[in-house]
Amino acid sequence: MTDFEKRGGVHGVETRADDGKKTLIGYAAVFNSDTTIGDYFIERIAPTAFDKAIKGDVRALVDHDTGRVIGRTKSGTLRLAVDERGLRVEIDVPDTADGRDLWTLVERGDISGMSFGFRVTKQEWDETGDLPKRTVLEVELYEVSACAFPAYDDTELGMRDLNSARQEAEALAAERDKRAKDAAAAARRVAEKRATMEQKIRGIRQG
Numbered sequence: 001m002t003d004f005e006k007r008g009g010v011h012g013v014e015t016r017a018d019d020g021k022k023t024l025i026g027y028a029a030v031f032n033s034d035t036t037i038g039d040y041f042i043e044r045i046a047p048t049a050f051d052k053a054i055k056g057d058v059r060a061l062v063d064h065d066t067g068r069v070i071g072r073t074k075s076g077t078l079r080l081a082v083d084e085r086g087l088r089v090e091i092d093v094p095d096t097a098d099g100r101d102l103w104t105l106v107e108r109g110d111i112s113g114m115s116f117g118f119r120v121t122k123q124e125w126d127e128t129g130d131l132p133k134r135t136v137l138e139v140e141l142y143e144v145s146a147c148a149f150p151a152y153d154d155t156e157l158g159m160r161d162l163n164s165a166r167q168e169a170e171a172l173a174a175e176r177d178k179r180a181k182d183a184a185a186a187a188r189r190v191a192e193k194r195a196t197m198e199q200k201i202r203g204i205r206q207g
Helices: 097-108 155-206
Strands: 005-009 013-018 021-030 035-037 041-045 059-062 065-072 078-082 086-092 113-126 133-147
Touching: 005 021, 013 097, 021 097, 021 113, 021 133, 065 086, 065 097, 065 133, 078 133, 086 133
Parallel strands: 041 133, 059 133
Antiparallel strands: 005 113, 013 021, 021 086, 035 041, 059 065, 078 086, 113 133
């Protein structure tokens, strides 16, 4: 998947055990928190980013490894919610090798971060500051992960999006410039025709 991106942070992962069910709780994303991506641009996740995405079929993974599934929204073992802080995640940890290992690592504090895999479907760029700022407005969400090293990578994808935004802005500016020039040329033609007509009228009156 060429436009698949990963982001995350050490926002904290909690453990909760009720009636034998073990649940991990944390935030895969925090809203309106600026993050510098590879010293190339600043990224901010808008509160609207996951409104549609959490309604899809999303997996919970360990370290973005698709072979290590530990939950899924479709089965109810992964629950996603958007609140004032960000994208809240609850994972009912399975009684598998991955699940048991993950639970132990979180309890020990060895794993304390969460991340998410996504594709941007709507964004805005602002280049008025020292670094371009990307505001992610809407995404397709594929997975959330418990991670030892939450990812802030895929700078090439972000730069590609920035270049696309620049090209689109340049095309719009060129189109606006062309329309302005066409309008000015049309106005000149009208003025010339009017002047020619007035000259003919004066000639007729003088004759």
